[in-house]
Amino acid sequence: MKYLSIVAYTLLLSACYGWGYALVKWTDIRDKDNFAFLSVVGIACLIFLGGVLNLVRLAYPVALMILFLSGLAFSAIHLMAYVKPWITAWRAGSSSIQEKMQCMPGHFLLIGMLLIVVGFYAFTLLPVAGFNRGDDFYTYIPRTFRMLQTGTLAGSPYDILGTDSFGAHAFLQGFVLLGFPIEYLQGLDAVFSFALAGLLLIALGKRFNLNWIYTAFALLGFIVINPQSVNVSPIYLGSAFILGIIFASCQLLDELKKSDHEATPIIQIGILGLLIAGLLGLKIHSLCLSPLISPCCSAVRY
Secondary structure (H helix, E strand, O other): OHHHHHHHHHHHHHHHHHHHHHHHOOOOOOOOOOHHHHHHHHHHHHHHHHHHHHHOOOOOHHHHHHHHHHHHHHHHHHHHHHHHHHHHHHHOOOHHHHHHHHOOHHHHHHHHHHHHHHHHHHHHHOOOOOOOOOOHHHHHHHHHHHHHHHOOOOOOOOOOOOOOOOOHHHHHHHHHHOOOOHHHOOHHHHHHHHHHHHHHHHHHHHHOOOOHHHHHHHHHHHHHOOOOOOOOOOOHHHHHHHHHHHHHHHHHHHHHOOOOOOOOOHHHHHHHHHHHHHHHHOOOOHHHHOOOOHHHHHHHHO
């Protein structure tokens, strides 16, 4: 079951990437082939669709499975369209392809380092041996089960949904419970979201043309920070959204700096707004617990 869960989380990441690709396919934004950025955009897109499904009370397992399979289909379509030219150029002995591969040893080293840590977390944290009975069993986990059974996160008038979160993470947890028991729920943040945040750090280093050594220090700093995880709330997922917002903000600034720019960059603004809305839909307290900004909060506190 543990090995199967790793495969399932990999497929879920591919499905998120597929939704991100489907969202930006017909746009003119940069970084259309950036796996990490499109994945976090895809998660924001799923959160938006999840909000619509919850609004109309149709967030049942069948609906979530359709979203998951659709994302995999989009990802497969892009993979075939992206890999085919590379294979053709490689068989033809294109020097540009070979030179590009030779200039990426540091990039592969960073990916390998991240995969080692992600694998360590997956094999040591899954399945989870215990939960926070004060938060998980009374607040967070019941929402996901209620959504899958009733089609909506909405509960009684006395439910605190909206004060601690807007249910975005609970909706994403529904994808885990489609095929796995509750013991694998923590993997959505501790494994899946951790891997995505690490990939976004590497992608940002590449976008800013940083030497891979500087990116390695940033990645090591992200790995060694203790997130103080005490429940199944989104910590690393909040970090991934923050990095995605930085990525989208850079795209918007690049578009605004163009000398021949006349029209308002609606697409870039829309993607940035989608990511901000996705972050706000997570647990509100995760903005203070995120490993990316908790050192700043500690500095202000002391």
